[in-house]
Amino acid sequence: MRSVSVVSKSQYLRGLQCPKALWLQRNRPELKPPASPAQRHLFDTGHQVGLLAQKCFPSGVDIAEDYYRIEATIRSTKAAAAQKPPAIFEAAACSPDGAYSRIDIMQGCREKGAWNLIEVKSTTGVKGYHIDDMALQRHAFSGAGYGIRKSVLMHLDNGYVKKGPLDVRKLFQLEDCTADVRTRMAAVPENLVPIKAVLASRSEPDIPIGDQCRAPFDCDFIPYCWRHVPDYSVYNLFRGGKLADLLARGILEVADVPDDIDVTPRQAIEIEAFRLGRVHAD
Numbered sequence: 001m002r003s004v005s006v007v008s009k010s011q012y013l014r015g016l017q018c019p020k021a022l023w024l025q026r027n028r029p030e031l032k033p034p035a036s037p038a039q040r041h042l043f044d045t046g047h048q049v050g051l052l053a054q055k056c057f058p059s060g061v062d063i064a065e066d067y068y069r070i071e072a073t074i075r076s077t078k079a080a081a082a083q084k085p086p087a088i089f090e091a092a093a094c095s096p097d098g099a100y101s102r103i104d105i106m107q108g109c110r111e112k113g114a115w116n117l118i119e120v121k122s123t124t125g126v127k128g129y130h131i132d133d134m135a136l137q138r139h140a141f142s143g144a145g146y147g148i149r150k151s152v153l154m155h156l157d158n159g160y161v162k163k164g165p166l167d168v169r170k171l172f173q174l175e176d177c178t179a180d181v182r183t184r185m186a187a188v189p190e191n192l193v194p195i196k197a198v199l200a201s202r203s204e205p206d207i208p209i210g211d212q213c214r215a216p217f218d219c220d221f222i223p224y225c226w227r228h229v230p231d232y233s234v235y236n237l238f239r240g241g242k243l244a245d246l247l248a249r250g251i252l253e254v255a256d257v258p259d260d261i262d263v264t265p266r267q268a269i270e271i272e273a274f275r276l277g278r279v280h281a282d
Contacts, residue, residue: 005196005199006100007099007195007199008100009133009137011026011195012188012195013129013132013133016132016195017215017217017219018213019205020205020207020221020225021221022195022198022199023198023199023201023205025220025221026199028224031221031223032220032221032224033220033223042122045122049156050120052166052168052171052172053118053168054089055168056154056168056169056172057087057107058086059085059087060086060087060089061080061083061085062088062089062090063077063080063089063091064090065092073092081106081115085108086108087106088106089104089105089106090102091103091106091141093140093141093143094140095139095140095141095142095144097143097189097192099139099140099188100140103119103141104118104120105118105120105154106118106141111147113147114148116148116149116151117134117151117152118153118154119133119134119153119154120155120172121155122156123155123156124155125155126177129217130153130177131180131184134177134184135185138181138182139188139189149178150176150178151177151178151181152175152177153177154172154175155175156173157171209225209229213225228252230252230254232254233254234246234251234253234254236254237270237271238267245261253274255271255274255277255278
């Protein structure tokens, strides 16, 4: 058993977006609604894309242990790496400070003992959160003693047109993100400290709702955290400083927007409609 608490890649990314969501996932997962058909479809698509990506690396070795068998995946990865295969699928590593990650494809390099970390995504380009994802991975594998050369994102090529049998080598693009990942990796040790504290805490963090609820992903716990917010509220009508001003005054209902807030003609119409609706309801 490890003496250092382990932070997985999914926990790291969730903690960067919102510590409260991280705590809820650990302590109150029942508050999360079941996955929607669209979410299940995205998950299934991502899995299928990952399997297709593996076909680009013949003779790769698969680390087949279940995700929760951390120690077993780490041991199997070390044993596989010692044999120097051309690629290892679902390799796992953990740094001394507890950053744990699996990588879609760990590609052997010509340099002795060096590897490329290849993360596969079903997107058609590099997103900002991909870099955080890959930074945690590189931190974990470098800390575990692996010589890492490149950090690469393997994503779908939206210019590929299938003619005849699927050509997986044309289906994907490889983008070298090493420079950006190294820059972002410098913040990983510092980021791990508050994330570990949240995971160890018995108290739900007191964090107000905000932009982090929907960026870079819609949070799973929006139904819980937003339960006090009307279905149509000032969040739907305002952004930036005006929204912050209203929230600071405790105003959520559109009908309660005060006259000293500068509004557009469209916003004025909506506010008046909600006020009239309130009067008629009373």
